[in-house]
Amino acid sequence: MTLPTHFDDLLKLAADTGSAIAPLAAATDAADDDGHEAYRVLRESGLLALLVPREAGGAGLGFGDYWRVLAELGAHHGAAALGFNMHHVVIGALAEAAGTRLSPAADAFRTWMLGEVVDGRKMFASATSEAGRGAKLRGMRTRYRRSGDGTHYVLNGRKDFVSLAGAADYYVVAAADGDDEESAEISHFVVAADDPGVGFGPVRHLSAMYGTSTAPMTLDEVVVPRSRLYLGVEGMSLFKVVREPHWMFAGYTGAYLGMARALYRHTVDRVTAAPGRAESPVVQQELGRMSARLRAARALVHEAGDLVTAERGSLEANAMVHAAKYVVGETGPLLAQDALRLCGSAAVSRGHTLERLIREVQFAHVMPAKPHECLEYLGKAATGVNLYDARTFSW
Known part of the structure; x- marks a missing residue:
């Protein structure tokens, strides 16, 4: 579907979508279902492309207006709004690079990822948090190493709190350079839910926010092609989050x-x-x-x-x-x-x-x-x- 071009219409779409998922909140909170139905509704609404530039088929929202839409969804179904935000955490930085000249590898990555959201209605999630460290990047234990021919990376590690577990199609995984134990640099890689070596534990029974579908994630010798290195650049994650x-x-x-x-x-x-x-x-x-x-x-x-x-x-x-x-x-x-x-x-x-x-x-x-x-x-x-x-x- 084509998203509205006027913000008031987008906000109404968010309100209508919120009204559709609001009745699901109670059963999900009680762990009577896995909460994935709310994310199906959000996919069908087209709102996953809120931040995607208009020329790429999205709504091209800025950060301030995105917060307004997110608050509208949060007023109806808090857990689903948090999960919805995890998708945009990884889309946002990419969308903000619209109009910026990138390297051929980064441009190809951007085109692929935004196309997956718009044409494939694919949902992305962030996989950063680790036990005892939370979402902090420094000291991360999940590691990656390069293949000998430079065509792919291999990831190993465990993430502790991954939202949209089992609901998202892709997970953007933060990992440290395993070939250089002294390096503090962190890179991000797009891992598909069905990549060999990717596994999820049971969804955590939280005292609130069960509907975020949060679970531990394991990565056991997961092979990621070089084309799925976020923006084609290693070691930029810590620099980006600080600035x-x-x-x-x-x-x-x-x-x-x-x-x-x-x-x-x-x-x-x-x-x-x-x-x-x-x-x-x-x-x-x-x-x-x-x-x-x-x-x-x-x-x-x-x-x-x-x-x-x-x-x-x-x-x-x-x-x-x-x-x-x-x-x-x-x-x-x-x-x-x-x-x-x-x-x-x-x-x-x-x-x-x-x-x-x-x-x-x-x-x-x-x-x-x-x-x-x-x-x-x-x-x-x-x-x-x-x-x-x-x-x-x-x-």
């Missing part, structure tokens, strides 16, 4: 903003359904505080996202996405506390939408960048530390 960190973690911000919005909306609905309850000045003040917190977080998220679109890679844009991630991570749990006070039993009754949302918003702190990492980045920015130096961070 332009927004795709490494900032997409979570939009999804969790949507969940916070849904939590507020369901709280208001619950309060106004009780006769006379909404007329209480105390209750009105509680709702007012929730509204102010949500509005402040949304304003920061929108400003940060639009700044990335306008000034991608600038120090201020990078600082703003860290600030937005931190504030959204703080806002969700605060709204959850407000909802508990206002809604009582509905907020703790297993299976109630409010109870699920209260659990879900707590997990923004788990996703990178974590609160202390966001604050450290902002502190370094304030004191003039060179934030383009990879040695400044533990990534």
Whole structure:
């Protein structure tokens, strides 16, 4: 399908798609299904090509508008929005290279990958996190080695938390150079779900976000052709994440903003359904505080996202996405506390939408960048530390 050209129409498509997957959230949260039906609906919607340039058949969205779409989906089905974001984590950096002259190998890679999304409706996912290290690139234990003739690479290792396990067609795997144990450089490789040597463990039974279909991934002598080296360049991953960190973690911000919005909306609905309850000045003040917190977080998220679109890679844009991630991570749990006070039993009754949302918003702190990492980045920015130096961070 052809995606709408006007953003308002795209946002309506996201809202309609969100409404279609919203009824699936409860059963998936209860582990009654694997959550893959929501991703089937997202595939059929065409939204997997949101970031793909228009000349390549996509919508060509900038980062700020992408966050708005992600928040719309997150307000309907938080786990599916997070999975949807993992696809765009690996598409985003590629899409942003549109219009940039690349080497023949990189250009061929870009054409192939975007074609898989647009023409094949293929879903991609990121495979970075490792046990004990999370999503940090430095010190990665998954390794690659080169073939003698230079035509392919061989990957070995284990990833601990891989979203879209069993749902995605391809996984972009981060790996360190196994031929040079002293090197800190990381490269990314596109591994197909059905490549020999690729395996997945059981989907993790999480206390929230079961619908992300997250599982461990093993790579046992997985052969990857050179054409599937991300953008045809080795050793660029750490350099990229330091200079332009927004795709490494900032997409979570939009999804969790949507969940916070849904939590507020369901709280208001619950309060106004009780006769006379909404007329209480105390209750009105509680709702007012929730509204102010949500509005402040949304304003920061929108400003940060639009700044990335306008000034991608600038120090201020990078600082703003860290600030937005931190504030959204703080806002969700605060709204959850407000909802508990206002809604009582509905907020703790297993299976109630409010109870699920209260659990879900707590997990923004788990996703990178974590609160202390966001604050450290902002502190370094304030004191003039060179934030383009990879040695400044533990990534």
